[in-house]
Structure formats: C-alpha cells, structure tokens
Amino acid sequence: xxxxxxxxxxxxxxxxxxxxxxxxxxxxxxxxxxxxxxxxxxxxxxxxxxxxxxxxxxxxxxxxxxxxxxxxxxxxxxxxxxxxxxxxxxxxxxxxxxxxxxxxxxxxxxxxxxxxxxxxxxxxxxxxxxxxxxxxxxxxxxxxxxxxxxxxxxxxxxxxxxxxxxxxxxxxxxxxxxxxxxxx
Numbered sequence: 001x002x003x004x005x006x007x008x009x010x011x012x013x014x015x016x017x018x019x020x021x022x023x024x025x026x027x028x029x030x031x032x033x034x035x036x037x038x039x040x041x042x043x044x045x046x047x048x049x050x051x052x053x054x055x056x057x058x059x060x061x062x063x064x065x066x067x068x069x070x071x072x073x074x075x076x077x078x079x080x081x082x083x084x085x086x087x088x089x090x091x092x093x094x095x096x097x098x099x100x101x102x103x104x105x106x107x108x109x110x111x112x113x114x115x116x117x118x119x120x121x122x123x124x125x126x127x128x129x130x131x132x133x134x135x136x137x138x139x140x141x142x143x144x145x146x147x148x149x150x151x152x153x154x155x156x157x158x159x160x161x162x163x164x165x166x167x168x169x170x171x172x173x174x175x176x177x178x179x180x181x182x183x184x
Contacts, residue, residue, distance in 0.1 A: 008075050015172045017068040028091035029053045035151035037081010045072030083108045084151040100143040105151040114174050
C-alpha cells in the first residue's frame with residue numbers, strides 16, 4: 001500500500017481595500033501584494049494588484065475610496081507563514097512624480113467571516129537633514145525596492161519612519177471556509 005501524501009488545506013480570501021484617510025494628500029492609488037511562508041502556494045486569483053486613482057470625498061471625512069476587490073486562494077500543509085497583505089499607497093508630489101505616501105501590512109484573519117481591519121500606514125524617512133533635502137530636491141523620496149519587506153521584521157532595525165500624521169487604510173477581508181483535503 002502506498003504511503004499517503006501530506007494533507008493540505010485551502011484558504012480562500014475575498015474582500016476589498018475600501019478606503020484610506022490621508023488628510024494632506026489627494027489623487028492617490030494603492031497596490032497590494034501578499035507575503036506568505038515557504039509552504040504556502042497561491043492556487044487561484046491574483047497575488048498582487050493596483051487600483052485606480054481616487055480623489056478625496058467632498059464630505060467632512062475627506063476619505064479616499066477605492067473599493068478595490070481582492071480574491072485569492074492559497075494552499076498549505078501547515079499554518080506557519082500565514083499570509084499577510086501588504087498595502088502601498090502612492091500619489092504625486094509637487095513635481096508630479098509618483099512617490100510613496102504610506103506602507104502597511106496585516107495578517108489575513110484566522111477565522112472565517114467578515115473582518116474589517118484598519119491598517120496604520122508609515123513612510124520611510126531619510127536619516128539626515130542633507131539626505132532629506134537631496135531627496136526632496138531630486139524628487140526621489142525614500143521607498144522600499146520591494147514593499148514585501150514591510151511584512152518582515154528582520155533587516156528593519158534602526159529604520160527611520162515618519163509617523164506624525166495619522167494615515168490609515170481600511171480593508172474588508174472575508175476568509176472563506178478552510179477546507180482540509182486528505183489524500184486517500
């Protein structure tokens with residue numbers, strides 16, 4: 001009799017990047033991507049995406065509304081490296097260049113159901129006054145070459161980030177039923 005292969009389970013995630021509040025900025029768009037462990041593999045849907053550009057609402061909240069859909073399915077044999085979603089928000093600076101306005105990450109909820117997550121956003125900051133001036137003058141602000149680093153702790157010690165202005169993004173995620181497959 002042949003030995004049975006490892007059991008796998010599926011994690012189906014659907015939801016949307018609903019909105020954000022960046023009081024000092026307008027005309028922003030967002031990108032999302034997933035970060036997950038070695039044992040995880042996407043089986044359906046998109047692992048990353050980019051939204052449309054949106055302007056602030058005209059009400060008192062001045063929210064930036066994207067309602068950007070997310071639909072992806074992962075499989076794994078163990079929960080280590082549970083998926084995280086990384087959001088990056090971009091918009092124009094005074095010179096018209098697209099620059100990062102915020103990064104944030106959150107784990108996909110562990111239980112099925114409708115979950116609303118508010119993600120605090122941050123921006124990397126230059127280490128010195130000279131670097132700040134040079135980056136402003138050249139129109140190249142500090143940003144990550146790979147935004148997935150936001151979901152990882154290692155290698156980010158001593159990093160400067162700007163956190164004075166509260167910036168948040170709201171995310172609705174609905175992890176569907178976790179399904180366990182056991183080969184016969």
